[in-house]
Amino acid sequence: MPDIFENLCVTAASGLEAVVKRELIKQGFEPGGASYGRIPFKGGLTDAARLNMTLRTANRVYLDLTSCKAETFDDVYDAIRALPFSDFIPHDAKIIVNASSHRSKLFALSALQKVAKRAVADAMGGTLPETGETYRFTADVSDDVLNFMMDTSGDALHKRGYRKMVGEAPLSETLAAALLLLTGYRGGVLIDPFCGSGTIPVEAALIATNTAPGLKRTFAFENYPVFDGKITRELREELTAKIADVKPDIAGYDVNPSAVSMAEAHLKAAGLSGKVHFQVRPVSELSSRFKSGHVVTNPPYGIRLGDGEELKKIYAELAAGKKRLPGFTFGIISAYPGLERALGKADKRRKLYNAEIETTFYSYFPKIRN
Template sequence: MEKIELIAPCHFGLEAVLKRELQDLGYEISCVEDGRITFYGDMAAIPRANIFLRTAERILLKVGSFRATTFEELFQGTKNIPWENYIPKDGKFWVTKASSIKSKLFSPSDIQSIMKKAMVERMKQSYHVEWFPEDQAEYPVRVFLYKDEVCVGIDTSGTSLHKRGYRQLTSKAPLTETLAAALIMLTPWNKSRILVDPFCGSGTFPIEAAMMAANIAPGMNRNFTAEAWTNLIPKKSWYEAVNEANDLIEDDIDVDIQGYDIDGAVVKSARENAREAGVDHLIHFQERPVGALNHPKKYGFLITNPPYGERLEDRENLPALYSQIGEAYKRLDSWSAYIITSYEDIEKYMGRKADKNRKIYNGMLKTYYYQFLGPKPPRREAGIN
């Protein structure tokens, strides 16, 4: 099959997690950059990547790259891309997003407008028509400019991949599903170890963990833009990817994943989201404050996204709240704690310095992923390392 290049954007700082996922799927990495990874595959890689990847934001089919410091160079570079190889005569095409960093061309709207004109000119010549109906399948184009290098891709995903389809109800400040999955994958947690989220909100951490434990592919219950690209990807490729995902599911496993929240209505929403994801039987949700957190099991994992106090009126409550988190953690014998927060006094209340600390942007907000590592379990507790 013909080799193509695909681009997988991800959260800044989490490229290594996505790289490992892509290699596990059997794909060769061609380039790792801040916030995105380019890899080789064939057209069947588009369904597989969309359905299986937990930490990618979307999958783009790379169609060209060139240097441009003027709008004329941008026009000619875009026009030189063989758009007729990808977009049929009746396809709908537009530049849905343009981003520019350290480049002479920086106006997104101008970049989008000029590229659309260049695409039309190229396709007029290729299809020998003066007008395009644009009433069939959608081919949304995304372009990145970095230091005057232009990278062009067609978005195969449509709605961002963090929208798995299970989260109908959300709490006040939810993590995206892709970020939650990546944060879990940065820990040594596996399905033989207990995982507790005492601020579970809409249930994202427990649900993503349960989907990993049961080997449920994150994209199984949603649609993708490229499903309509029958000129490029046979329908059979999508069916094969879904069948592959179905064959890998093991949801009759014995796991201990728990989610708590002080708000009963939020807990009810989390249960509903877990039901939508098909993992409600694998998670124990309960209305419970963090101050009541305790557990007899050893070597567990506390993975959570507590309140940050971004609103001024909430900030004064943070010392008391984080003090409760610290006290609860001290009661958890031999546990590890992984906490994402922008609250910088957390180490004071945890009573120790974090073993590791990683800066991560949660949306536009700079946060830190504090990692307090507990001891490793003895080897005789087989399979839990």
């Protein structure tokens, strides 16, 4: 494996950096401070392979190939031109370079992109045929420091492979997993009374059964000639052996029958049939035979679904259901301004983005201890 593969960087959506860092720490890594959604740490390509398959809340995993001060395009060119690309990518590689910049003298992204790509081509001997596999790089200049990174994920990590159909206003899989982890869900009783296409219950079932979220998809690193396919096979075997045969008490409800059928299909595609009880049921009937557990949910909030009076009624019904479940922890993501008027003051609030929409994630802790 090339010596320069010793630094990794994962990206996280705004507001989720701390959850991603906790996942990394749990796996024994020592993440540095997050800046501009990037979390750097020490690690190699085999670590990247494991992280792609196991991280529930990150966007992508990158190999950070070089990091240096960059105030001119010459600084960028020289740093990238010095990298031994021919040691780890084939001559026919199709090179795609994305660029980003934050608070830096270099802010012209298309120029940054061009210079970086020219430097890769020159390092590999000049004009490239670009007829082979795609290799994606990111040239990021933040606070006048260049990080030139190679993507190991391919499709972003929210694409687990189980969501075949698109419901109304679905949550991304990584955000759904983050909401569950932020609510303290690690397995056991969970209810999503507005389950839509089932993202929260399916992610809960993945967590409860200790199933690695990336087991059913492929990643960019699998095409790298320097990466030994045996490692991926062994990793998949190891992670498959760790799946727990438990029957968690997870329920997903929705008033829309077609949303419920979609949720069932997604559960099946995730290989988790039978692990969630999906049912057509309005939130007015929210109840549980259990005294404690978690309710994590994404109700309609008016921007993409529902209107004024209807929303008021839905939140009043959710509030009544919450009163019937005093031993439950609630986590609710919404942009409905009247939420706390209906449900009472939250114990905790976090600002999160759901597909560009600014939302708040409200946490309510149990009012009775069991």
